[in-house]
Amino acid sequence: MDLTTFLIQCLNALQYGLLLFLVASGLTLIFGIMGVINLAHGSFYMIGAYMAFALAPFVAATVGGGFFTTLLLGLILAVALGYLLEWAFYSFLYTREHLQQVLMTYGLILVFEELRSLLVGDDVHGVQAPDFLSGSIPLGDMMVYPVYRLFISGVCLLLALGMYFVFAKTRLGMMIRAGSTNREMVQSLGVDIKFLYRVVFAAGVAIAVLAGMVAAPVSSVYPGMGGLVLIICFVVVVIGGIGSIRGALLASLLIGVVDTFGKVLVPQVAGVLVYVLMAVILLWKPDGLFKAG
Amino acid sequence: MRAQLPKFLFVLVSFAALAVFPHVAGNFGVDLATKIMIFAVLALSLELLVGKTGLVCFGQAAFFGIGAYATVLLSPSDGPASVATLLPLCVLLAAAYALVVGALSLRTKGVYFIMVTLAFAQMAYYVVHDTPLGGGTDGIYLMMKPALGDWLDLDKPLVMYRFTLACLLGTFVFLALLGRSKFGHALAGIRVNEQRMRATGFSTYPYKLAAFVVSGGIAGLAGFLFAVKDGFVNPEMMSWHISGEVLIIIILGGLGHLRGALIGAFAFALLQEFFRSEAIFGEFAKHWHLGLGLTIIASVALLPRGLVGIPAQLFGRKPGTHSGGALAQATPTKAGHAQP
Numbered sequence: 045m046d047l048t049t050f051l052i053q054c055l056n057a058l059q060y061g062l063l064l065f066l067v068a069s070g071l072t073l074i075f076g077i078m079g080v081i082n083l084a085h086g087s088f089y090m091i092g093a094y095m096a097f098a099l100a101p102f103v104a105a106t107v108g109g110g111f112f113t114t115l116l117l118g119l120i121l122a123v124a125l126g127y128l129l130e131w132a133f134y135s136f137l138y139t140r141e142h143l144q145q146v147l148m149t150y151g152l153i154l155v156f157e158e159l160r161s162l163l164v165g166d167d168v169h170g171v172q173a174p175d176f177l178s179g180s181i182p183l184g185d186m187m188v189y190p191v192y193r194l195f196i197s198g199v200c201l202l203l204a205l206g207m208y209f210v211f212a213k214t215r216l217g218m219m220i221r222a223g224s225t226n227r228e229m230v231q232s233l234g235v236d237i238k239f240l241y242r243v244v245f246a247a248g249v250a251i252a253v254l255a256g257m258v259a260a261p262v263s264s265v266y267p268g269m270g271g272l273v274l275i276i277c278f279v280v281v282v283i284g285g286i287g288s289i290r291g292a293l294l295a296s297l298l299i300g301v302v303d304t305f306g307k308v309l310v311p312q313v314a315g316v317l318v319y320v321l322m323a324v325i326l327l328w329k330p331d332g333l334f335k336a337g
Numbered sequence: 338m339r340a341q342l343p344k345f346l347f348v349l350v351s352f353a354a355l356a357v358f359p360h361v362a363g364n365f366g367v368d369l370a371t372k373i374m375i376f377a378v379l380a381l382s383l384e385l386l387v388g389k390t391g392l393v394c395f396g397q398a399a400f401f402g403i404g405a406y407a408t409v410l411l412s413p414s415d416g417p418a419s420v421a422t423l424l425p426l427c428v429l430l431a432a433a434y435a436l437v438v439g440a441l442s443l444r445t446k447g448v449y450f451i452m453v454t455l456a457f458a459q460m461a462y463y464v465v466h467d468t469p470l471g472g473g474t475d476g477i478y479l480m481m482k483p484a485l486g487d488w489l490d491l492d493k494p495l496v497m498y499r500f501t502l503a504c505l506l507g508t509f510v511f512l513a514l515l516g517r518s519k520f521g522h523a524l525a526g527i528r529v530n531e532q533r534m535r536a537t538g539f540s541t542y543p544y545k546l547a548a549f550v551v552s553g554g555i556a557g558l559a560g561f562l563f564a565v566k567d568g569f570v571n572p573e574m575m576s577w578h579i580s581g582e583v584l585i586i587i588i589l590g591g592l593g594h595l596r597g598a599l600i601g602a603f604a605f606a607l608l609q610e611f612f613r614s615e616a617i618f619g620e621f622a623k624h625w626h627l628g629l630g631l632t633i634i635a636s637v638a639l640l641p642r643g644l645v646g647i648p649a650q651l652f653g654r655k656p657g658t659h660s661g662g663a664l665a666q667a668t669p670t671k672a673g674h675a676q677p
Binding site for chain 1: 638641
């Protein structure tokens, strides 16, 4: 492996890791703060990817196209979807035991997959990257690196920074952090915890949908894509420590590196490497790398 | 004792109905019922962990798959294997893997435990998926189905049905007796409050490990039955979808009760068949997941104690006043939650 290939793989690992982080951060937030095991989180990623595919022609027909217009529209729909779902399906789950939540969100996965099949069909679709991002940057003599992948990494980094800012520096972030530690106490201090939960959930959904939308041109869209992402994101969440955003970031980058380089260096066992990594880390640190709280 | 009587009668009637079922059903019915009973055995194995001990294992498919692969790989190609040697061997192999997995993963708790068991199951999955050992992604066929003398030829569907029913009954009785034993009470204590069990002088780790190994062995038995029934195994048997499906089955049925696993297995499979039937839904039958998903959501919303809790809900009995009692009453909010 020469230096250029190594560099390219590093960029790929970074891009994959950051993308995982976006989806996993929503999962770890919803789990850490609301205490809900949300199996349907992978479906939100899938919905995002399909939105990128299905909304683009619609946006092109109504306002004459525009990549960022599509993203914005998807984001608005995602927030609305998250808000509605929390109200209809999740709000009565908080007092139930975790396994009831598992059952419920499993039902939601089935429903989302079938609705997807009814609305868009079961074919694999490619999604076009916008023209101004579809070029490549030459690296060395032979290799090129697509601009769009750099764009994905950039978007993810921006969002990660934004999340850090909201969490660490704003009043809302303070309430969320407090709510994750002691729900009753925050409530008695006069914070509308139900509304807070709804906001967190909607934000988690929106981030997952956004991740799906920006990833669609690279990954293409296909049935079952949500399930794959879900399991890997759970791996990220437990490696990082449940509820820890910092842990999720480190764990997703770790998995990005292990998975990307595993596929290049030892393709025979690449699939299992991530799970070996998780088992080793959890046997070494049974509560993940960073325990929240 | 009086409260136990309806439950006992329910189980008795169910098994009696299963025993006479082949006389009234056609080939399709017998085949479907055999498959459901195999999944019921698998569900019972998980119920021992989740419902009785409070350990949520997300890797049950690995033990199921190991039992099934062992059945095929250990069968001689020139004649039928003997059930009397092959079956215990498959159960032992699955239990042996459960011993390794349990010994390591029981160091973790809650959601971390769920994910570690998944990790070990995925490792087993990739071993059969990516190595030539078990035919890779294509899977392998079982050439000669095992038998025992002339009277137990598992190649015949009806014999297979009765053998599976006997295994299901045996598993059920075994687990029911286990639940009433000292060992079973210790497991219940661990489920309700492990700290307190430790404080009263129980070393809880060996108990949990023993439960894990027994559960793995029973899942291996289910794997054996599955391989013999279909005469074919493939890596998908070990995928996390199967682990998830079994978990769904026992939650749907109702945790903390052995009959919940039975009811869940039948309800889940029959719901699938119902929504998949073209006679009822016509063209729409290919979107059967939609109906299944909505039914599951409705069952969570309306039946917090699972299907097994319906009579109690209808007749307004208070939950958990006697015996078992689902996980719900023991740990209302923070079961498996990471926060200290």
